[in-house]
Amino acid sequence: MNPALLRLLIVDDEPLAHEVLRTYIGRVAHLTVAGHCYTAAEALAFLHQHPVDAVLLDIQMPEMSGLELLQALPQRPPVILTTAHSEFALESYEHGVIDYLVKPVPFPRFLKAVGRLRPTTPAAAVNSTPAPGPATAPEASAALLLRDGATTHRVPLADIQLLEAYGNYVKVHTAGGRLVVTDTLRRLLTELPEAEFVRVHKSYVVPLRRVERLESQQLTVAGQVLPLGAAFRQDFLRRWHQTAQ
Secondary structure (H helix, E strand, O other), X not given: OOOOOEEEEEEOOOHHHHHHHHHHHHOOOOEEEEEEEOOHHHHHHHHXXXXXXXXXXXXXXXXXXXXXXXXXXXXXXXXXXXXXXXXXXXXXXXXXXXXXXXXXXXXXXHHHHHOOXXXXXXXXXXXXXXXXXXXXXXXXXXXXXXXXXXXXXEEEHHHEEEEXXXXXXXXEEEOOEEEEEOOOHHHHXXXXXXXXXXXXXXXXXXXXXXXXXXXXXXXXXXXXXXXXXXXXXXXXXXXXXXXXX
């Protein structure tokens, strides 16, 4: 690939916006489309795995806005916001965006915005290492002590796939089976390393390194599809992204 090419990711929930921006990019010799994402969650997953030089980002999208996505990315490539609403301009510049384009975007205005971008070698990337999670698993010696009546079980953290609330109990899913203990997710979280485990729903705590796939309202952990609760989404996205840095 020509190292002078700028790879742009288009993030917008409107197919027409994708078509317009794709056409504009195709008319500029040093630009190319890196990918198309229709939700912020899709964009976050894409950026975990693909290097890009810039993002053309819509603000108003379902479930998670473009500005919320910016807040979830501690490190990010240059961003040009595209929106039908001009009232977010002041707030957007607080996030260090390159430019702010109001739809419908005229081609000359698009050229001015992308003219502020500079090629980088290698291309700027949020993360070039495929998810999921941290590069290394917990140390083999690290373990969670769980009481089941008079019996205490020592469960290595590296073996835990997820923890599931089950009435007055917690199901601890491991590669070797499932253990049901009298406890709460809230208390168990205090026993777990904060950098490695995160609550994704009122009923689930997962190891960040076990997250295999992210969609708008759910995620796949160790082969199981779990709901991603709205109250926990922002913190999960921020921390899941940080593990890939």
